[in-house]
Amino acid sequence: MKDQRILLIISGGIAAYKSLELIRRLREQGATVRCILTQAATEFVTPLSVAALSAQPVYTEIFSLKDESEMGHIRLSREADLVVVAPATGDILAKMVLGIADDLATATLLATNRPVLVAPAMNVHMWHNPATQRNIAQLQKDGVTIVGPAEGPLADGEFGPGRVVEPPVLVEAIRGKLAGLAADDSSAPLRGARVLVTSGPTHEAIDPVRYIANRSSGKQGHAIAAALARLGAQVTLVAGPTQEPNPPGVQTVAVESASQMLAACQAALPTDIAIFAAAVADWRVAEASGDKIKKGATAPSLHLVENPDILATIATAGPRRPKLVIGFAAETDTLIDNARSKLARKNCDWIVANSVARGAVFGQADNLVHLVTASGVEDWPRLSKEEVAERLARRVTDWMKTSGNKDAG
Ligand SMILES: Cc1cc2nc3c(=O)[nH]c(=O)nc-3n(C[C@H](O)[C@H](O)[C@H](O)COP(=O)(O)O)c2cc1C
CATH class of the missing domain: 3.40.50.1950 (Flavin prenyltransferase-like)
Structure with missing residues (x-):
């Protein structure tokens, strides 16, 4: 606002x-x-x-x-x-x-x-x-x-x-009213732009009552979706399980697991821009039990398999690849180096890198991030998640103005 x-x-x-x-x-x-x-x-x-x-x-x-x-x-x-x-x-x-x-x-x-x-x-x-x-x-x-x-x-x-x-x-x-007005406003800077945003954690079932999760609250991803909508973008938000209310003026698709999140993202394509702020579980249980696993004499061992890499899958989606693909890197150490290598490895255009050491980010109201692009690293001051969202939305708007229809450089 x-x-x-x-x-x-x-x-x-x-x-x-x-x-x-x-x-x-x-x-x-x-x-x-x-x-x-x-x-x-x-x-x-x-x-x-x-x-x-x-x-x-x-x-x-x-x-x-x-x-x-x-x-x-x-x-x-x-x-x-x-x-x-x-x-x-x-x-x-x-x-x-x-x-x-x-x-x-x-x-x-x-x-x-x-x-x-x-x-x-x-x-x-x-x-x-x-x-x-x-x-x-x-x-x-x-x-x-x-x-x-x-x-x-x-x-x-x-x-x-x-x-x-x-x-x-x-x-x-x-x-919501202001977002709707922005969407109707022909001068809204992101009017006509289609954006996919992911947010929140994923839940990977162990059995019908237990799951593997992580500490993501969805605050940052939801704030980004709302900020883009306020600038007039047509936003699809694919959200894992969170307590956050659905942002006004945004089409929200609720999912649970990484596989469901990938399917929902693919269904949302084509879009001009995709921002992957969700904390997707790297692994899932190979075969979730259909019945609740009973407590026995020995603890069950879980066989984990790798989840699909949603960011890399969408960033290499050929002609359906959004023109601007933005990933998030939550790291506990060597933040910038890891973000740089993720940028190249996953074929994305920008990485928003944030340190999650000692629980500094998850569920908190503020965030300390660095924007890593091919041209360098911008260190942003500590900001509220709303302000990070507004700032990222403005950077996206600038990108749309300068190179929106060419490449994401
Ligand atoms: C204690 C008290 C509470 C009132 N609460 C309301 C209220 O909740 N809603 C309402 O429509 N009028 C309420 N009224 C009546 C209005 O104050 C009254 O109609 C007044 O002329 C409204 O003026 P306004 O619309 O210019 O503000 C209340 C009056 C009093 C004395």
């Missing part, structure tokens, strides 16, 4: 406090968040808290000489990639439907030419009221994205749909 600008309108519901968490999470992802509070919202959260968390001035008054001269409501409504109303009261939804513009929030909503996403939150009866349901149907027709409400216990002690969706869910919806 780096460099994305979000105009967050907070209206006057009990769930307004959750918008504070939303602002924090959006900013963590690199977004700039500007906020408007309705008069009623100021009864629930203070403009001071919102200003402190967003690190931006907060706007509340339409007839404020200061606000209007600094940032008029028309400019406010246009200088955003996405307008989000969260929580959205029954009242503000009704005003949006009618085009009422009697305060700063609603005047901005009427004036905006940017896409709008709303997260309704209200008492279950307010939500079920035919007026609200008519309003929601109309807003959908008008092209507004509705997220939620969620079902559960409500602040007033009742139960049902009406809760605002939790901040992490809303962040994902916002990311």
Whole structure:
């Protein structure tokens, strides 16, 4: 979400406090968040808290000489990639439907030419009221994205749909919306590019209940798929078993074993670019048992055989080889030398090398990587996995601009 600008309108519901968490999470992802509070919202959260968390001035008054001269409501409504109303009261939804513009929030909503996403939150009866349901149907027709409400216990002690969706869910919806906008945006730098990304570990069955796995979390590969989608690429993500949510705007294919991952990758071809971030098991059990192996007097010995090499197979796929093939090398020692030899041995174009000594990477939020190409080694600073993904996506974009249709040099 780096460099994305979000105009967050907070209206006057009990769930307004959750918008504070939303602002924090959006900013963590690199977004700039500007906020408007309705008069009623100021009864629930203070403009001071919102200003402190967003690190931006907060706007509340339409007839404020200061606000209007600094940032008029028309400019406010246009200088955003996405307008989000969260929580959205029954009242503000009704005003949006009618085009009422009697305060700063609603005047901005009427004036905006940017896409709008709303997260309704209200008492279950307010939500079920035919007026609200008519309003929601109309807003959908008008092209507004509705997220939620969620079902559960409500602040007033009742139960049902009406809760605002939790901040992490809303962040994902916002990311998805922004990714969709990028895909539709003819100026998106990777629009039209087809990309295959692999992510996560593989599980190699020993018997129906046991398997061989590794410590990969899928965080890095999933972040790469999401970053590419945000730039407009058409991404297929082949993911081993992970806890990571499917990235928005990405076609995710879930697999378990290395053999399944290879088959899914081959089915995804042809693509322009392939990025292999998955930690594929090198070996599998030659013959997994169909029944659970019983505990006996002696421990069973496992006969392991080598798994297919997915990176090398796709990188030598002849005419179906993607033009840019990027591998990952997770090494515990002699990182760069191993990455260089992997580059040549596996016929890939770039290697993202990271040290996994002493569990420094798996499951962590950040990563220290080196980009190894035929022309040399770039040492990147320690970055969050999101930032590594953004940076790699930008490098891919540069490659597309300069040599995308020639060779990967
Ligand atoms: C304690 C309290 C909680 C409220 N919670 C909600 C709510 O969750 N959703 C809602 O639609 N209205 C809620 N309301 C009613 C709104 O505050 C009221 O309709 C107000 O006019 C909305 O103004 P706004 O849409 O300009 O923010 C609540 C009111 C009070 C007093």
